[in-house]
Amino acid sequence: MxxxxxxxxxxxxxxxxxxxxxxxxxxxxxxxxxxxxxxxxxxxxxxxxxxxxxxxxxxxxxxxxxxxxxxxxxxxxxxxxxxxxxxxxxxxxxxxxxxxxxxxxxxxxxxxxxxxxxxxxxxxxxxxxxxxDTEGKPGLRWRAGHRIGHSRRSVRRAVRTARREARLAVRSASTARRLPG
Incomplete structure (x- = not known):
C-alpha cells in the first residue's frame, strides 16, 4: 500500500x-x-x-x-x-x-x-x-489508550501478586508460631 x-x-x-x-x-x-x-x-x-x-x-x-x-x-x-x-x-x-x-x-x-x-x-x-491517514499504523490516540490500558493491567497484576505474597507470608508466619521449638 x-x-x-x-x-x-x-x-x-x-x-x-x-x-x-x-x-x-x-x-x-x-x-x-x-x-x-x-x-x-x-x-x-x-x-x-x-x-x-x-x-x-x-x-x-x-x-x-x-x-x-x-x-x-x-x-x-x-x-x-x-x-x-x-x-x-x-x-x-x-x-x-x-x-x-x-x-x-x-x-x-x-x-x-x-x-x-x-x-x-x-x-x-x-x-x-x-x-x-496513519498509513495503517495506530494513531497517537489509540497508542496512548493502549499504553494506559497496559499500565492498568500491569498495576492490577502487581497488586494481585503482592496480596498473594502477603497471604503466603501470613500463613507461613502463623505456621512457624505453632510449631514447637
Missing part, C-alpha cells in the same frame, strides 16, 4: 507546489481578488502581532511559500499529516477569494467559478483524508 500512498500524496500536492511557485513569482495577478479576504484578516493579524505584514501582496506571497513548502513535505512524505492540514488551511482563503461564484452575474463566469470552487472542495476533502 505504500507505493499507492506515496503516489497519491505526490499527485495531491502537485497543484499546491505548482500554483504556489507561480503565485510566488507573480503575486500581482491575484492581489485584486485576494484584497477582500485579506482586508478581513488584517485586524486579526494585527491583534496577533502588530509587526506582521498585512498588505495583500505580502500575504499572497506568504500563502504561496506555505503552499510550496507544505506541498513538498506532503509529496515526500515528511510530516505529511501536518503538511496536509496546513495545505487545507491555505485552501480556505484561496477558494473564498478566487472562486466566489455566488457573486458572479455572468452565467459562464459563475459556472467556471463554481466548478473551481467544487474542485477546491474536493482537494480539501483529500487533504483531510491525508491528514487522518
Amino acid at each position: 505504500k507505493p499507492v500512498r506515496s503516489l497519491a500524496r505526490a499527485m495531491l500536492s502537485g497543484i499546491f507546489v505548482i500554483s504556489g511557485a507561480r503565485n510566488l513569482a507573480n503575486p500581482d495577478r491575484l492581489v485584486s481578488a485576494a484584497k477582500p479576504v485579506t482586508d478581513r484578516v488584517t485586524p486579526l493579524l494585527e491583534r496577533v502581532h502588530p509587526r506582521l505584514p498585512t498588505d495583500t501582496e505580502t500575504l499572497v506571497r506568504a500563502n504561496a511559500v506555505v503552499q510550496v513548502g507544505a506541498g513538498l513535505m506532503l509529496a515526500t512524505g515528511r510530516f505529511s499529516r501536518p503538511a496536509a492540514l496546513v495545505l487545507a488551511g491555505t485552501l480556505i482563503p484561496v477558494t473564498l477569494a478566487g472562486h466566489p461564484f455566488w457573486k458572479q452575474d455572468d452565467p459562464v463566469a459563475r459556472n467556471n467559478n463554481q466548478i473551481h470552487f467544487l474542485k477546491n472542495l474536493g482537494l480539501f476533502g483529500g487533504l483531510l483524508l491525508a491528514a487522518a
Whole structure:
C-alpha cells in the first residue's frame, strides 16, 4: 500500500507546489481578488502581532511559500499529516477569494467559478483524508489508550501478586508460631 500512498500524496500536492511557485513569482495577478479576504484578516493579524505584514501582496506571497513548502513535505512524505492540514488551511482563503461564484452575474463566469470552487472542495476533502491517514499504523490516540490500558493491567497484576505474597507470608508466619521449638 505504500507505493499507492506515496503516489497519491505526490499527485495531491502537485497543484499546491505548482500554483504556489507561480503565485510566488507573480503575486500581482491575484492581489485584486485576494484584497477582500485579506482586508478581513488584517485586524486579526494585527491583534496577533502588530509587526506582521498585512498588505495583500505580502500575504499572497506568504500563502504561496506555505503552499510550496507544505506541498513538498506532503509529496515526500515528511510530516505529511501536518503538511496536509496546513495545505487545507491555505485552501480556505484561496477558494473564498478566487472562486466566489455566488457573486458572479455572468452565467459562464459563475459556472467556471463554481466548478473551481467544487474542485477546491474536493482537494480539501483529500487533504483531510491525508491528514487522518496513519498509513495503517495506530494513531497517537489509540497508542496512548493502549499504553494506559497496559499500565492498568500491569498495576492490577502487581497488586494481585503482592496480596498473594502477603497471604503466603501470613500463613507461613502463623505456621512457624505453632510449631514447637
